[in-house]
Amino acid sequence: MTLREKAAQMAQIERTVVCRDPRWGRCYESYSEDPEIVRSLTTIVTGLQGQPPADHPHGYPFLASVRDNVLACAKHFVGDGGTDKGVNEGNAICSTEDLERIHTKPYPDCIAQGVATVMASYSQWNGEPLHASRHLLTDVLKGKLGFEGFVVSDWEGIDRLCEPRGSDYRYCVAQSVNAGMDMIMIPHRFEKFLEDLVFLVETGEIPMSRIDDAVERILRVKFISGVFEHPFSDPSLLDVVGCKEHRLLAREAVRKSLVLLKNGKKQNFLPLAKNAKRILVAGTHADNIGYQCGGWTIAWHGDSGKITLGTSILEAIQESVSVETEVVYEECPTEAIIESGEFSYAIVAVGEVPYAEGLGDRTGLSIPFNGSDLITRVASKVPTLVVVVSGRPLVIEPQVLEKIDALVAAWLPGSEGMGITDCLFGDHDFVGTLPVSWFRSSDQLPINVGDANYDPLFPFGYGLKMFRSDEGLA
Structure with a gap:
């Protein structure tokens, strides 16, 4: 079955992760312990989205065909395959050099191929949650690596920024959005999210420029996906499933x-x-x-x-x-x-x-x-x-x-x-x-x-x- 036949418009590629400890319960989502192998197999981005032309601007999302291709999501940024003792959603303890050499290595190739979205990791890097890391999401991913698509949270990912989870939801919203999160996956209390987000913008805790940047990135991907003209996948493709x-x-x-x-x-x-x-x-x-x-x-x-x-x-x-x-x-x-x-x-x-x-x-x-x-x-x-x-x-x-x-x-x-x-x-x-x-x-x-x-x-x-x-x- 291909993704288009499944009526999907975006695929989440988990294969940008480099698993360094098989005790981790998501190790099978990684191609290899070797970052070079994982990097070489990021060509799946082109397989899903199509081949960008030579003059396609670096870092900008690309989709060759609304009918024949799907958007790709590279995940999880970054280091979830290197957590201590392989604990899921745990803490990756490593230097900046090792983070770049091992765990960040596949991402530049994804970005060069026009990957549309990147999902943040549940995990932490040296104690800092990725969902709240302005350094990694904004300075590194969007700045140094030049990613122009949108960054999406994991499922209820922002809730994990406080204990008990989601107990100080306004804090979670502020930390994640200011870190560079553009789209938030909220399965249940989206009304609370909207209420808190509006409050944080009106009080200046989240600058309007941050909202503008997120909206621009999301719309950029939506425009190339053709979702406004063709909001649903072609059901006739299901015949070949x-x-x-x-x-x-x-x-x-x-x-x-x-x-x-x-x-x-x-x-x-x-x-x-x-x-x-x-x-x-x-x-x-x-x-x-x-x-x-x-x-x-x-x-x-x-x-x-x-x-x-x-x-x-x-x-x-x-x-x-x-x-x-x-x-x-x-x-x-x-x-x-x-x-x-x-x-x-x-x-x-x-x-x-x-x-x-x-x-x-x-x-x-x-x-x-x-x-x-x-x-x-x-x-x-x-x-x-x-x-x-x-x-x-x-x-x-x-x-x-x-x-x-x-x-x-x-x-x-x-x-x-x-x-x-x-x-x-x-x-x-x-x-x-x-x-x-x-x-x-x-x-x-x-x-x-x-x-x-x-x-x-x-x-x-x-x-x-x-x-x-x-x-x-x-």
Whole structure:
């Protein structure tokens, strides 16, 4: 599904964030721990908005076509991927140099492409809330970086400027607007906001010039979006939602994002044989579309089960193997089942439950649902491939890694499970490499490429191939 078919006029790109600690519950919203990778992938702005002409003025928002393109929102400015201990909405403790080198790095490229809006972060930088930081929102973003679109708050973001939240709302309004916030997301008490804003302008606490600047920026974006002439998206575009072409593209994205972390003990274990006599499929994530999709799918935090159309890993396996192959599926097989027959191999799919934002914050990152125990029980009796479905690396204990025959990081593949079996059964090779460092234990966190004493389980950039001799580091 494209954004235009979803009847959207603005997309919130979360990919300008550089996640430096996987304990953070929004880590899967980041492309990488490496700011250069995140910076290079800001080309999504052009993908959404279109390519600005060479003479387009720097920093001004751009939209190529009202029908075919959507406005982009780069978020969250800035440093939310670097909070202490990965706490959501926490405090990023770092120098100005590190803030610029790591967390601000993707933004100049977004601005050069004419990104329309930027959303402020819930987090703090050295104790100062971003929603109240005139230095970062006005001096840096609008001044130094030359951003001419509008800055929007996060959902009830200004309420977080006092404790209890929103208790001194007039203070929250004054702090955020004077800092450079142009548009405020207010889901409930907009009348109170208007009342306080008018009071603050009339008393001079918020200068009229600040209001004029905000209005100019908002109207600038509205004019290029065509919202005055075409306030609604074209409903005819909905006819292609979920079409075959789009599902094939999603399937391709799945297989290209997979990372092969282990392939055999003494010789390659993958690709798997399609004509095996009998195979075992197990694990909490083998037949669960909701788990494959993760958070922000259908519901805020996602859900479990058949929440949307798609193909589970189990269904993809059943579709991929020979009609003569017996596929035995047990989410949590007993010892009796594991020992009941001669399985050619087992595929165990484990991982995280869906989550979003702070609900995903975790201090320990072991495999949920006693996943390591399940893997060990199966792998002790049957040659085993493990597929990890997660928004971040999880702890793979040494004894587990030694016992299994192959390991694939599938991340959050979404609805197209066939993208996974495309690689498992050898129709396509693995091409993905790790955009993050896969740690040995949670005690190592945070760990990032370039650190002193860098010693991950699998290093940044690691990824194996099945059919090439140049396996290992990419």
